[in-house]
Amino acid sequence: MSDIPTLDVACHACEFLWVDLMHDPNASILNAVRDTYEVCRVRELNHVSSAIRLRAPAFVCFEVDDPDTRVFDSLMRVRNDHPELPVLVITDRNSMVVAKWAVRLRVWDLLVKPLGQEELSETICSIASKTTERDTAIGSGGALSASSSSCDVQRCNTPGHLKRTSAAISHLKANFACRISLETVAAACRLSPSQFCRVFRKEHDVSFGQYLLCFRMDRARTLLENEKILVKEVAYAVGFTDLSYFTRSFKRHFAVCPTAYQAGARHASE
Template identity: 30%
Template sequence: MLLWVDMCCGAHGAASSAEFSRHCQVRPTDQQHLWAALSLASNADVICFDFEHPDMSCLKFMTDTKARFPSVPIIMLMSQQSADVVLWALRTRIFDVLLKPLTARDVLRCVQRLSPVLEARRTQSTRANATGAEAIPDETRYHARRSSRGKLDGVLGYIEKNYAQPISEQEVAKECGLSPFEFSRAFRAAHGITFRDYLSECRLVQSKRLLGIAQVSVSDVAAMAGFNDPSYFARLFRKRTGSSPSAYRASLLTLKGAGTAGLVEADSEATG
């Protein structure tokens, strides 16, 4: 069951929740009653926070919810993309951030990614949230000056384009006109996460996408995502997701097959 928390006074919420209701039971709630619902509903698997533009108090509530219910995956919907908020969500272990308006493909992909995580959650004991509280992004408080980030412009885009290749922090620092020490401090100050950790998270995101392609071996997935050592990739993947790459793939392909079968059946009924 998915608990739907409307944080935007109903604007576009019905359409978004309707997309998820095609795949799972959706139960509406609000900020005031969410924790009680989580405590009472033993079958509450996922939380979805539906925002227009999240502010500091909203993100603080999400942080508190994650700390109180660390094993429950959280999905976050927004109407406008924000690099700072997405990075905050990554560090806070928010499961996924989706932009509205949602498409059927967006929701299906999210549900497919959730399947192995929920399966692992059901077979494991509740674990404490080891990440700690993350700083709320400045832009949810006010539009702070970004002058200290000037020399880092383009670094995230560079990672997105070159994650599959060996990326040296020293080389990137040189391109930014900074020493390795200066770059390391500036990157962490700007994004709240180390350069190496951000690069690893980016590669893990790509590996999850590649695991959905049955013809690509797990070792090839590791290499294509930028991990030179398949053993290290497998350890890191299990640490971040709670399941092995092979188990994640099996659950993903099973769900994908079920989703495809459902679409075929629906098409047959529509044309029959």
């Protein structure tokens, strides 16, 4: 029998920390799932750090009503002090400032209300399963995998660790604004397309297509910090020829459309 817990067990066995910042505690979405999971709930930001130390949660969720700088400071402190700890942010659809903070700090996921119980449960299970994999890898002496949900495509590797696909990464960085075919990057690595797919996923924990998309989304996000650039110019600059597809991809990635993200960035800088 495997020592690795099943996904269902992992979802319900791990404890997580819920930072409930709703003005009305009864309005928190936690109330819909708290009987299903092991949850430590705090309502004061100055209790977050001590709760993490005492509880060692699988992940932290910030449910934010009205954002202020104290919330951002707390999020930043958690990300800086516990970079390995997944952070989930749940906010109202109108809280563009929170969405921008979440994207900048590269939290695990950002959920926007109205939010169904099923979607929330799926997200919790996804984080729990990844945490279980991480703990299992650490316990067996294995390497800690990079999260495939993150847009951080930079890896800290020992020399030579990625030598089989390093040529593909170099090609991607130099040509991400153009069409990149699987055959081209596979040939650059002296592998067949099928071999390349297997090796790339083994070394990066994501497919080459996912890696490329994350890289382009990161570049697009950076370009959108400039309020003078048009969204369609950003789309073309990072390799998209279809503006509507770019918009959908960006929203799936960051839970906010490019135009709204750019407006939020402009508002935050004022």
